[in-house]
Amino acid sequence: MIALSATEAPAAKPQRPAATNTCRVCAPLGAVLAFRGIRGCVPLVHGSQGCATYIRRYLISHFREPMDVASTSFSESTTVFGGKSNLTEAIANLASQYRPEVIGVCTTCLAETIGEDTPGMLRDIARDASAPKTLFVATPSFKGCQHRGFHDTVAAVLAQTAQGGDRLRQINLLAGPVSPADLRHLREVVDQLGLPTILFPDYSDTLDGPSLAEYTPIPAGGVGLEQLARAGRSACTIQLGAVLDPGPGQVLLDRCQVPLKRLGLPIGIGATDAVFDALAEEAGTPLPDRLLAERGRLIDAYVDGHKYFAQKRVAVVGDPDLAAALCGFCAEIGLAPALVATGAATGGRLSAALTGLGIKGAEVLDDTDHDLIAGRLAALKPDLILGPSKSYPSARALGIPLVRVGFPIHDRIGAGRVLHLGYRGTQRLFDEIANTLLAHNQDTSEIGYAYQ
Numbered sequence: 001m002i003a004l005s006a007t008e009a010p011a012a013k014p015q016r017p018a019a020t021n022t023c024r025v026c027a028p029l030g031a032v033l034a035f036r037g038i039r040g041c042v043p044l045v046h047g048s049q050g051c052a053t054y055i056r057r058y059l060i061s062h063f064r065e066p067m068d069v070a071s072t073s074f075s076e077s078t079t080v081f082g083g084k085s086n087l088t089e090a091i092a093n094l095a096s097q098y099r100p101e102v103i104g105v106c107t108t109c110l111a112e113t114i115g116e117d118t119p120g121m122l123r124d125i126a127r128d129a130s131a132p133k134t135l136f137v138a139t140p141s142f143k144g145c146q147h148r149g150f151h152d153t154v155a156a157v158l159a160q161t162a163q164g165g166d167r168l169r170q171i172n173l174l175a176g177p178v179s180p181a182d183l184r185h186l187r188e189v190v191d192q193l194g195l196p197t198i199l200f201p202d203y204s205d206t207l208d209g210p211s212l213a214e215y216t217p218i219p220a221g222g223v224g225l226e227q228l229a230r231a232g233r234s235a236c237t238i239q240l241g242a243v244l245d246p247g248p249g250q251v252l253l254d255r256c257q258v259p260l261k262r263l264g265l266p267i268g269i270g271a272t273d274a275v276f277d278a279l280a281e282e283a284g285t286p287l288p289d290r291l292l293a294e295r296g297r298l299i300d301a302y303v304d305g306h307k308y309f310a311q312k313r314v315a316v317v318g319d320p321d322l323a324a325a326l327c328g329f330c331a332e333i334g335l336a337p338a339l340v341a342t343g344a345a346t347g348g349r350l351s352a353a354l355t356g357l358g359i360k361g362a363e364v365l366d367d368t369d370h371d372l373i374a375g376r377l378a379a380l381k382p383d384l385i386l387g388p389s390k391s392y393p394s395a396r397a398l399g400i401p402l403v404r405v406g407f408p409i410h411d412r413i414g415a416g417r418v419l420h421l422g423y424r425g426t427q428r429l430f431d432e433i434a435n436t437l438l439a440h441n442q443d444t445s446e447i448g449y450a451y452q
């Protein structure tokens with residue numbers, strides 16, 4: 001880990017009447033994403049149709065997969081008199097058209113603002129024995145963004161499904177809102193270790209599936225309800241995300257006494273060592289040679305490429321757990337974080353996580369928007385931005401190269417296949433960052449470039 005010096009004093013957060021070009025999307029989007037990691041689940045957004053459309057549009061442009069998100073379609077009269085009849089009808093329609101194993105119900109700002117007793121309505125609906133099973137989470141966006149909505153949904157689902165009992169030889173792995181490629185890689189690692197694992201939520205197949213001859217209303221994949229019921233009997237929960245406090249794993253600790261290990265996302269050698277060693281310890285076996293070989297190749301790449309990062313400064317934009325993990329990785333390779341920005345309101349936890357990673361001097365923008373980020377980018381002039389597609393206008397205007405990570409990535413193809421985690425994901429990021437810096441040097445060089 002290198003020691004980093006301050007670049008500039010952090011700017012005071014300006015008082016402004018509204019966000020401009022937000023750096024966050026809404027909480028029910030996080031809920032829908034988490035629900036897609038449950039087998040046979042259809043998400044139902046209780047509120048206005050526009051909310052579901054917005055969520056669908058964002059998720060489709062990122063994952064490029066069919067995305068059915070149902071809505072209870074609030075109208076003016078629903079807003080005044082309540083949405084119980086809409087909710088009842090929507091659940092009946094979904095049951096007949098999709099035949100889901102479960103319906104994941106989340107609320108919007110409007111439903112929560114008018115004080116809908118959605119859990120009470122769902123209890124009434126469940127009195128009909130033929131009604132499908134539902135899971136519920138309250139996700140008004142005035143409580144938080146997609147990051148909060150995702151983790152609140154994971155916690156709510158575990159609270160409604162997990163049962164205690166005799167311990168089983170298995171663990172729970174709560175990976176957070178990572179990419180389908182990341183989830184597939186984590187599954188591969190625990191399989192190599194022979195460690196039975198409930199990886200939740202798991203949308204690696206439902207949001208990155210094969211092309212099918214016929215439209216499938218509910219794509220195959222996800223964690224089954226019977227697996228979620230057993231999550232309360234696991235030997236431990238490993239929860240990834242350095243900024244989470246306490247995070248959804250706390251539910252299993254409180255309700256079922258499942259011990260909780262909290263670790264950062266495995267990006268970089270140090271962070272990956274910590275997560276993979278914890279998994280190996282639970283498995284009672286050393287890391288397999290294949291993973292150790294990936295680690296060795298990554299160290300070799302660090303040796304080969306470290307010179308390209310000398311005296312370079314980076315801005316990191318994204319979900320707080322991803323941003324913290326990327327900063328830890330950047331510091332490990334000698335790329336100094338100058339600006340770290342997230343749309344989530346972390347209450348100082350992002351700054352604390354960065355301090356815990358030994359990162360000093362980086363300016364942190366918490367609960368921010370892209371307008372403010374653009375201003376700080378112009379002032380700080382980093383050499384590189386790691387962030388989502390929404391960082392592109394700033395990157396283009398300022399001539400700073402952008403490596404796309406996180407969510408949303410809607411101006412490139414293959415967002416679901418962007419691997420961030422493990423030695424392999426770190427290797428991919430390392431190569432892409434180094435090559436992006438090299439390409440930028442070539443493209444902007446006044447004397448051109450030729451290999452003699």
Ligand code: SF4
Nearest residue numbers: 026051054108109141
């Ligand atoms: S009203 Fe709330 S829930 Fe609906 S799209 Fe806007 S932020 Fe999201």
